[in-house]
Amino acid sequence: KNQVEQSPQSLIxxxxxxxxxxxxxxxxxxxxxxxYKQDTGRGPVSLTIMTFSENTKSNGRYTATLDADTxxxxxxxxxxxxxxxxxxxxxVIPSGGSYIPTFGRxxxxxxxx
Amino acid sequence: xxxVSQSPRYKVAKRGQDVALRCDPISGHVSLFWYQQALGxxxxxxxxxxxxxxxxxxxxxxxxxxxxxxxxSVSTLKIQRTQQEDSAxxxxxSSLHHKQETQYFGPGTRLLVL
Numbered sequence: 001k002n003q004v005e006q007s008p009q010s011l012i013x014x015x016x017x018x019x020x021x022x023x024x025x026x027x028x029x030x031x032x033x034x035x036y037k038q039d040t041g042r043g044p045v046s047l048t049i050m051t052f053s054e055n056t057k058s059n060g061r062y063t064a065t066l067d068a069d070t071x072x073x074x075x076x077x078x079x080x081x082x083x084x085x086x087x088x089x090x091x092v093i094p095s096g097g098s099y100i101p102t103f104g105r106x107x108x109x110x111x112x113x
Numbered sequence: 114x115x116x117v118s119q120s121p122r123y124k125v126a127k128r129g130q131d132v133a134l135r136c137d138p139i140s141g142h143v144s145l146f147w148y149q150q151a152l153g154x155x156x157x158x159x160x161x162x163x164x165x166x167x168x169x170x171x172x173x174x175x176x177x178x179x180x181x182x183x184x185x186s187v188s189t190l191k192i193q194r195t196q197q198e199d200s201a202x203x204x205x206x207s208s209l210h211h212k213q214e215t216q217y218f219g220p221g222t223r224l225l226v227l
Contacts, residue, residue, distance in 0.1 A: 004155075034215075043117070043204055043218030044156070089155050100169070103155030 003027045006104035021107045023073040023090030031095040035075045038087045080111045117219035125225045126195045134190045134222045138207030148204040195226045
């Protein structure tokens with residue numbers, strides 16, 4: 001079972017609308033949780049990084065939240081743009097001796113004009 | 114360029130052929146990671162270097178996979194006797210110092226084994 005589950009698997013929205021992507025994880029204990037944006041044919045690009053003690057982190061129109069008690073994170077995209085069309089990947093980095101990141105499968109977002 | 118670069122961007126290999134994938138990390142970055150990303154999946158860890166030392170290779174799927182970083186900068190991932198299940202995108206990432214810092218990814222090498 002994947003330790004990082006993302007939903008929905010895919011999402012289609014109209015330009016200008018907001019959307020929220022979900023990430024549930026079982027990796028514990030963890031050091032930090034990251035959201036990446038991956039355009040088709042490109043490598044992932046970091047959007048936000050949150051430690052276990054942080055609840056929210058913003059990067060422009062992207063806002064990530066973290067609830068360490070329920071082991072859930074969300075990525076909220078405000079006023080979507082066509083360029084937001086990409087895969088959004090949630091990554092959890094464990095703490096302690098291991099540092100091997102666990103990646104979710106990603107949510108594929110398509111923004112239509 | 115200031116980013117991570119990888120070459121080739123695309124590679125088609127016949128089953129049984131050996132391939133070598135190259136990664137040029139950001140200059141001065143100590144940590145380097147290799148990942149394998151199957152179609153529609155998230156990346157999966159293969160191996161990790163700190164400078165020239167390969168500190169973790171637990172993610173390499175078989176002994177056909179070998180990675181090196183002899184001078185602590187450029188890294189090469191070699192796959193011997195390629196199989197169809199090796200078809201994937203191979204991503205390289207580097208970070209400045211600590212392994213838990215932000216990782217900067219290259220564009221990946223898309224490998225197709227026929």
